[in-house]
Amino acid sequence: MKQYEYLAKQTLGSYGIPIPPGKVVDNPEQARKAVEEIGPAALKAQVLVGGRGKAGGIRFASTPSEAAQLTQQMIGMDLKGYTVERLYAEAKLDIDQELYISVTTDRNTKEPLVMASRAGGIEIEDVSDDQIVRRYVDPRVGVEPYFGREMASALGLNGTIFKEFADLVVKLYRIYQEKDAELVEINPLTVVHGHLVAADARLNIDDSALFRHPEVQRIEEGSELERKVHEIGLAYVELDGDIAVMANGAGMAMATLDAIQYFGGRPANFLDAGGGASVEPTAQALGVLVSMHPKVIFVNIFGGITRCDDVARAILQVKQTVGIPVPLVVRLVGTNETEGVKLLADAGIAAYSEMAEAAEQAVKLAGEGR
Amino acid sequence: MAILLTSQSRVIVQGMTGNQGRFHSGQMVAYGTHVVGGVSPGKGGQTVDGVPVFDTVREAVALTQADASIVFVPAPFAKDAAFEAMENGIRLLVMIPEHIPVQDAIAIVTRARDLGAVVIGPNTFGIISPGQNTKMGIMPNHIYKPGPVGVVARSGTLSYEIAFSLTNAGLGQTTVVGMGGDPVVGQTFVSVLEEFKTDRDTQAIVMVGEIGGSAEEEAAEHIKSLGKPVVAYLAGRAAPPGKRMGHAGAIIERGRGTLESKEKALTAAGAQVVTMPWQVAEAVSKVLR
Missing domain, CATH: 3.40.50.720 (NAD(P)-binding Rossmann-like Domain)
Structure with a gap:
């Protein structure tokens, strides 16, 4: 779960990492007051997308009235598909130098990884390898102060900044560990009047660990429909095509999208109905697809733990209650296949057994393909 | 074995x-x-x-x-x-x-x-060795049969689809391993390939991968020295960047973990890369011939 910048900063601040003074504002009057209090400020749109600056999501106000005026313009604006609902008014910094630091998990080594660079202020992917210092953390040992000093030394820092940086590494690792972070990043980590200050921050919390973090603010991402399906407990991603798709299992759902594209069609969504979903959630998921008004609905099921007769019942339930007003292509094989296929056949729905044939038919019915 | x-x-x-x-x-x-x-x-x-x-x-x-x-x-x-x-x-x-x-x-x-x-694992369907009549997992029992193909997959149902297509094509399996869909799991493609390498009954290996991470790229390095043919199928061709496709690990982040880089690495290492799941069995038949 991604955290807004101002929440990430609050967390950094609570661990003793220096952050600029700032205030969350959502109207011109608040912005005016904020700038009266903290002086010239950056007004930063609080949205969960990168590249805000270039998209016009960061503006500078030198006076309270200018802050009010800019806030008027910025609240409600669209930023890469997100509506700006609040700004973070933060004291403008007199920056001498920009560094980079992050802690994340390396999937291949299965260890925490601390990365730092003197080339801050740009995406770390755009920094050349020889400018990045990478240090893996042995999870049995953790990060002791020497680890931070060694990184500071490898970066060629000295004096006050050397000490402050070493101290910051320890604190950042504590956040990574204690908050179950997938990523905690300070970019840029600035040098202002000879001291380190976190000018921008990212904090992504591991969704699976939220149960032990009641203090972490829940932030819902995605469209209304995506939120609705997530509430049912299913994985759902909106895409821009017109063939609605349901499959069981994440890998199968991905392969189903690939198959549609292979035959020249355009999938409208990713929907994993689960590895062992029963009638009710499957029917709910199918209901969501109907509500999307696609050209075609394609249901692709390999019944392992999922039983084909359950899937057939879910389809019939939706057909009889809300109705399925668009062509439906069903591919059904595996556990209880015979019963499932018969249930559908009795209701006039022919089921396919081959994924390739079914995907091709779905694309054909959508009037697409080669 | x-x-x-x-x-x-x-x-x-x-x-x-x-x-x-x-x-x-x-x-x-x-x-x-x-x-x-x-x-x-x-x-x-x-x-x-x-x-x-x-x-x-x-x-x-x-x-x-x-x-x-x-x-x-x-x-x-x-x-x-x-x-x-x-x-x-x-x-x-x-x-x-x-x-x-x-x-x-x-x-x-x-x-x-x-x-x-x-x-x-975690987040795996488990492991099954059909020739040994034993499994630890939640996979359906009837879709496997004993034979010469080793299968290693990240995803459950997709591996069922592929194992069943192998079985239907008369190609049984030595062991099918599900690595799991999470970002941090116990096995890597490399560690499982290493096991298959020394198993004398395994004559060909099927890798079922997906977008996200770089496990497939790491495996490619290893395939060169494996001495056994590998058929690879990867899911996620149609996935947009920045979206998590169900599995916590299946996400193209800031240009990393794309299908193109994985397929390129695997092909260069000598693996047979197929683009659709239903092409796996035929490719395995060919490499076994």
Whole structure:
């Protein structure tokens, strides 16, 4: 779960990492007051997308009235598909130098990884390898102060900044560990009047660990429909095509999208109905697809733990209650296949057994393909 | 033969008296797995389908000489269960639950490395060795048959689809391993390929991968020295960047983990890369010829 910048900063601040003074504002009057209090400020749109600056999501106000005026313009604006609902008014910094630091998990080594660079202020992917210092953390040992000093030394820092940086590494690792972070990043980590200050921050919390973090603010991402399906407990991603798709299992759902594209069609969504979903959630998921008004609905099921007769019942339930007003292509094989296929056949729905044939038919019915 | 799991393995089920644990214990017994005991704290003394249930892994191991465990406990308790198993001598551990915190997975995998234990998962369908009539997992029993193909996959249902297509084409399997869909899991394609390399009955290997991470790219390096043909199929061709496709690991982030880079690396290493799941069986037939 991604955290807004101002929440990430609050967390950094609570661990003793220096952050600029700032205030969350959502109207011109608040912005005016904020700038009266903290002086010239950056007004930063609080949205969960990168590249805000270039998209016009960061503006500078030198006076309270200018802050009010800019806030008027910025609240409600669209930023890469997100509506700006609040700004973070933060004291403008007199920056001498920009560094980079992050802690994340390396999937291949299965260890925490601390990365730092003197080339801050740009995406770390755009920094050349020889400018990045990478240090893996042995999870049995953790990060002791020497680890931070060694990184500071490898970066060629000295004096006050050397000490402050070493101290910051320890604190950042504590956040990574204690908050179950997938990523905690300070970019840029600035040098202002000879001291380190976190000018921008990212904090992504591991969704699976939220149960032990009641203090972490829940932030819902995605469209209304995506939120609705997530509430049912299913994985759902909106895409821009017109063939609605349901499959069981994440890998199968991905392969189903690939198959549609292979035959020249355009999938409208990713929907994993689960590895062992029963009638009710499957029917709910199918209901969501109907509500999307696609050209075609394609249901692709390999019944392992999922039983084909359950899937057939879910389809019939939706057909009889809300109705399925668009062509439906069903591919059904595996556990209880015979019963499932018969249930559908009795209701006039022919089921396919081959994924390739079914995907091709779905694309054909959508009037697409080669 | 088979890899990691054989007919000699003596299996306990942690979380045996829960719905999932109970159902899948029955399925495993039906397939031929030596399920020698179950563990459910506070339920010691009960039986499930005639198999004794113990309060602790310690008791279960002492009384049954179990050496493998499959874990069905809810995700928040999974780390505890995994450590309990490993500290009591279990050296093959299958972690079924999804939504185990990554930090917990790191702790489990690190401890397993130190002890020389094999962890499969988390968020896996498990492992099955059809020629040995044994499985530890939640996969359907009827879609596999004994034969010369080793399969390693990240995803459950997609691996079922492919295993079944192999079976229908007369191509049986030595062992099918599910690595799991989480960002941090016990196995890598490399570690499983290494096992298949030394298994003399495995004549060809199928890799079922997907977008996200760089496990497939790392595997490519290894395929060159494998000495056995590899067929690879990867899912996620149509996936947009920045979106998590169900699995926590399946995400193209800032240009990393794309299908193109994976397929390119695998092809360069000499693997047969197919673009659709239904093309796998034919490609395997060809490389076996």
